[in-house]
Amino acid sequence: MIPMSHYLIVSSIMFFVGVYGFIARKNLLAVLISIELILNSVEINFSVFNRYLYPDHLEGMFFSLFGIAISAAETAVAIAIIINIYRVAGNIDVRHIDKLKH
């Protein structure tokens, strides 16, 4: 059986790649993809902890399923927002999206 730490290493790498992408990428779509990476790494953690620590329970698995469903909905909303931003601003560079501040 694969040790639990391997899963956790993978999910940690995914998490920090996501964080880096969220901070460093300029394209809103790439930022969105980074968020998805972060969420997925968290869901891996849920599943792994559930499977290894409490094998006779299923809450972690279900929480992952919820997370996947919610991230799907969130992605749909985010894509809609990005499309609207593109229509208004003409690009989707995250550095230019600070109009709400003024």
Next chain:
Amino acid sequence: MEWLRFNDTLHIDLGILLDPLSVMMLTVVGVVALMVVVFSIGYMKGERGFGRYFGLLGLFVFSMLGLVVATNIFQMYIFWELVGASSYLLIGFYYTRPAAVKASQKAFIVTRFADLGFLIGILILSSYTGTFDFAALTADNAAIAVGPQANWAMALIFMGAAGKSAMFPLHIWLPDAMEGPTPVSALIHAATMVVAGVYLIARMFPVFQFAAPDVLVLITYVGAFTALFAAVIAITQTDIKRVLAFSTISQIAYMMVALGVADVAASTFHLFTHAFFKALLFLGAGAVIHAVHSNEMSRMGGLRKFMPITHITFLIACLSISGIPPFSGFFSKDEILVAAFHHNPVVFGVLLLVAGLTAFYMFRLYFRIFWGAHHYDRPPHEAPPIMTIPLIVLAVLTCVTGFVVPVHIDWAIASAGVVAAVIGIVVAWRFYAKPSDAPARLAARWAGFGQAASHRFYIDEAWLWVTRRIIFGGISRPVAWFDRHIVDGAMNAIGSGTVRVSETIEPVQGGKVQSYAILFVLSVLLITLLVFVLC
């Protein structure tokens, strides 16, 4: 009837107290109010605000009756303020005249100031006796009220009474209150409201006598001084209503002296007789003013031919206030003189002098109004019957009220009083009945004193100085400065400080999502690090 309960022992009741004192006051208030209301129908005919006038008069009579029948000091205080308020409204009846507005405000503020003392006195008294009730306070020679605080409490209550009854130095509002309609002056500022202070002290007299005898001494001296002081000023005034106002102050001071020398019966007797003849004097003055349309004595003279009824009734009232037998003033004044004589010869001397001065200034008024010669463009006419009938009724009462109370007359003292009065009358007759240069010569010799007296000894100015300089300049202005610069300044500093802080930290929220994210991640890392380091 219980009205307001504070704790197990202290509660305010409302009720009706009927005893000889309150019945006497009810008679006075009722009769004088009836006469004044009837007189007013003629006097106020055609004035603007005829209905408002009678409404206010009704309010006043209601509050005065409530004051008289109050069973406890707090109920009395409530009605005390109500008579003050209706007095304010009636003095300011001619609200288009700036002088009337000023006078009403002055009356209100001065009496309010005195009532502050009254209220504090009530609170002190009730805090250690645990009751407001007159009967409980005065029972058993006021045993309940004896205590170290009694002097302060009763002195403060006397301050309230002094404000309402226009005792020196709180008398300044009463002469100005003459800006109101004359019948109002007759009712409120001569017969009823101004004697409320006397009534209050008479009502609480056992408390004064047994718990705070020092205050009685204070009352005696304040009263004697005020009596003399007001009589001297009355000699120099030329406005007939002001003469009467100062005469009222002087006569109320007489009653105060009687209270101070522990003769409540004499005091209330004088209150009783004074109410009728002073109301008669004021109503007579009202009839005269109605006829010649002026308050100034110099615009009058020789009116006895034009207004015979007013003339006769006014003469009766003048004789009565001067203390000539058999009119009512003689009996009550004699009672007071006797009481003062047995108590303190100095006070007696002052009162005797005041009796002479009273006769002098009343007859100066009388001779200048009704005798001498004066040319009128339009001959004045006698007042209509609705005004003369109250005059006649009051004149009859003035003649008979002296016999209502059986009094023992001490002829030695009575004759001294009568002699003083006769001297005053004769001097007034020599000076004013015929053209004479004696007043002018006398005025020239006593120029400085006369000037001071006609300016009412500059007491008003002194008060103005006190209020302007000391209260406004010394207290209000620093407090206002403190409010504007320290309190408001602190608030402004908080506001502008917040604005400045937020402007400084504004760049942190640059609207850039990624800079937020960096901050967020770095903060989480920092916190994690701290947790690891510290734990």
